[in-house]
Amino acid sequence: MRLHGRASIQHKSIKMADLSTTIHKLELKNPVLTASGTFGYGLEYDDFLDVSLLGGIVVKGTTIHPRQGNAYPRMAETASGMLNSVGLQNRGARYFATDIYPKLTKYNTNVLVNVSGSTIEEYIACAEIINELDHIGGIELNISCPNVKEGGMSFGTSCVSVENVVSAVRKVYHKTMIVKLTPNVTDIGELARAAEYSGANSLSLINTLLGMAINAQTRKPVLATITGGLSGPAIKPIALRMVWEVSKAVKVPLVGMGGIMNATDAIEFFLAGASAIQVGTANYIDPTITLKIIDGIDSYLNYHKFNKLSDIIGCLQL
Amino acid sequence: MSAKRVERTALNGHQKMFKFHAVRKTVQNLKVIENRQLNDDHHLLQLEVPDPLETINPGQFANLLVDHSPGVFLRRPFSICSVDYSKNTISVLIKKIGEGTRALAQTPVNSYINGMFPLGNSFTIPSEPEKILLVGGGSGVASLMNLAQELGRNLNDVSILTGARSSADLVELEHFSQYGTVYTTTEDGTQGKKGYVTDHPILRDQLSQFKRIYSCGPEPMMRAVSAKAKSQSVFCEVSLENTMACGFGVCLCCVTETIEGHKCVCTDGPVFNINQLKWQI
Numbered sequence: 130m131r132l133h134g135r136a137s138i139q140h141k142s143i144k145m146a147d148l149s150t151t152i153h154k155l156e157l158k159n160p161v162l163t164a165s166g167t168f169g170y171g172l173e174y175d176d177f178l179d180v181s182l183l184g185g186i187v188v189k190g191t192t193i194h195p196r197q198g199n200a201y202p203r204m205a206e207t208a209s210g211m212l213n214s215v216g217l218q219n220r221g222a223r224y225f226a227t228d229i230y231p232k233l234t235k236y237n238t239n240v241l242v243n244v245s246g247s248t249i250e251e252y253i254a255c256a257e258i259i260n261e262l263d264h265i266g267g268i269e270l271n272i273s274c275p276n277v278k279e280g281g282m283s284f285g286t287s288c289v290s291v292e293n294v295v296s297a298v299r300k301v302y303h304k305t306m307i308v309k310l311t312p313n314v315t316d317i318g319e320l321a322r323a324a325e326y327s328g329a330n331s332l333s334l335i336n337t338l339l340g341m342a343i344n345a346q347t348r349k350p351v352l353a354t355i356t357g358g359l360s361g362p363a364i365k366p367i368a369l370r371m372v373w374e375v376s377k378a379v380k381v382p383l384v385g386m387g388g389i390m391n392a393t394d395a396i397e398f399f400l401a402g403a404s405a406i407q408v409g410t411a412n413y414i415d416p417t418i419t420l421k422i423i424d425g426i427d428s429y430l431n432y433h434k435f436n437k438l439s440d441i442i443g444c445l446q447l
Numbered sequence: 448m449s450a451k452r453v454e455r456t457a458l459n460g461h462q463k464m465f466k467f468h469a470v471r472k473t474v475q476n477l478k479v480i481e482n483r484q485l486n487d488d489h490h491l492l493q494l495e496v497p498d499p500l501e502t503i504n505p506g507q508f509a510n511l512l513v514d515h516s517p518g519v520f521l522r523r524p525f526s527i528c529s530v531d532y533s534k535n536t537i538s539v540l541i542k543k544i545g546e547g548t549r550a551l552a553q554t555p556v557n558s559y560i561n562g563m564f565p566l567g568n569s570f571t572i573p574s575e576p577e578k579i580l581l582v583g584g585g586s587g588v589a590s591l592m593n594l595a596q597e598l599g600r601n602l603n604d605v606s607i608l609t610g611a612r613s614s615a616d617l618v619e620l621e622h623f624s625q626y627g628t629v630y631t632t633t634e635d636g637t638q639g640k641k642g643y644v645t646d647h648p649i650l651r652d653q654l655s656q657f658k659r660i661y662s663c664g665p666e667p668m669m670r671a672v673s674a675k676a677k678s679q680s681v682f683c684e685v686s687l688e689n690t691m692a693c694g695f696g697v698c699l700c701c702v703t704e705t706i707e708g709h710k711c712v713c714t715d716g717p718v719f720n721i722n723q724l725k726w727q728i
Contacts, residue, residue, distance in 0.1 A: 169697035204700035
């Protein structure tokens with residue numbers, strides 16, 4: 130990997146392909162979003178890149194009440210990936226609305242908030258606050274966090290609880306609602322259908338896979354919480370398979386993610402059926418990777434003589 | 448910070464207002480111009496920075512990318528142990544611990560390492576010269592090297608106490624001796640006083656003569672130093688270490704417990720006043 134300075138998108142002599150894509154009411158100038166929890170509030174990246182060049186950002190998981198998150202150690206590097214057990218550390222939806230949101234209105238791109246909770250009432254209360262923020266075009270409903278004791282992923286693993294939480298938030302949230310699915314289930318297709326049926330405008334997948342790391346020398350788990358969420362290129366084949374399965378199960382547009390490190394990875398998700406993608410863990414290693422991915426998607430479309438991104442979405446050749 | 452450097456910071460900066468700490472973070476390919484092996488475990492790498500260096504404050508770190516090492520996924524953080532503004536270089540002290548640090552330590556001269564820097568906060572520098580003690584253990588001396596230089600340049604009366612397992616593990620003593628009086632301890636007694644740094648008379652009996660203590664090293668050592676500082680009501684800052692995924696405050700993996708809740712070692716630290724930490728000392 131070779132990178133230098135504050136990045137911008139390369140200007141080419143060839144006309145850029147049409148990279149725009151649509152997620153319900155959200156018009157994205159390009160299909161590259163950032164995954165919640167890996168991009169802070171965008172502000173942390175201002176030194177490295179012009180955030181407005183992205184298709185959008187999904188800011189850190191937000192809950193109605195402030196959360197201290199889990200005990201530490203919270204991170205373990207693994208083969209081609211990492212485990213984390215942050216546990217939705219954040220200062221709460223009201224703090225977000227009053228102290229952080231005003232700083233985000235400078236971005237000329239879609240800003241989405243990842244909304245989480247321990248109870249349905251907490252999801253509702255948080256979504257109601259975010260609903261009032263004009264510049265936030267949508268929410269990503271997080272029913273898939275593996276690192277919280279109550280709520281989080283437990284909402285995302287049965288059809289009944291998916292229907293309960295998604296339909297409850299749907300009643301109070303009137304803009305684009307993306308529901309983020311967990312891969313820690315047997316049949317992701319049926320949960321995707323449950324979310325769609327309950328009012329999701331789009332589905333994003335996958336959240337992290339539940340995993341574990343052990344230190345053989347100390348004979349102890351590496352993470353304070355024993356288990357954590359696995360991300361990085363190690364999970365990409367699973368993510369692709371699940372995007373493919375869900376694309377056959379629902380009609381709403383999909384946002385694919387899981388181990389995307391470069392433009393080729395992103396293209397694979399479009400072929401599997403994603404209308405947009407999110408870049409997560411790769412941002413830690415190269416904070417400008419999202420712009421390189423946008424550039425690479427354009428190069429791919431030009432090379433293969435496609436005029437627009439939509440020409441390849443779901444176009445896996447079987 | 449010299450007036451010249453302040454001016455350069457302002458000129459190089461983007462539209463933002465800079466505070467002392469808030470120099471723009473960059474990602475650059477750094478050329479290895481020297482790779483000096485200090486002992487079996489430690490290498491000192493001098494890295495040439497392509498863009499003109501902005502001010503790097505003592506205690507800040509760089510997050511280095513490990514290329515060509517398939518088992519390593521994330522960057523590795525290292526204290527910036529010295530800065531040469533005339534040569535436009537920074538130096539890092541690398542202790543070989545695992546695959547990533549071994550690969551970095553063996554980087555040949557004239558090849559490149561991708562570095563993200565400057566990251567983190569920095570030690571609080573007194574506005575007037577004071578009597579100051581630095582306490583470093585093992586490779587923890589790295590974050591004190593730039594500090595000693597800065598304090599020495601500002602005419603502080605600096606004493607440096609460093610400890611290690613054995614004399615071969617004591618590194619960069621000549622560097623420190625340029626800026627103050629150096630005291631050493633070794634666990635096996637091969638150099639300086641035998642035992643831990645906390646057994647040294649300067650920490651044990653003469654602590655009250657110092658206005659400030661800065662420390663970096665293994666956490667048990669820093670806790671012991673902090674306990675002594677607290678008992679004598681001496682100002683004390685420590686530089687913490689933690690495993691990090693990002694290094695710039697987004698992953699929230701490297702937190703430590705403070706009186707204000709979990710704080711990131713990478714952005715709220717690595718330097719903390721001991722009164723901020725929830726150490727039972």
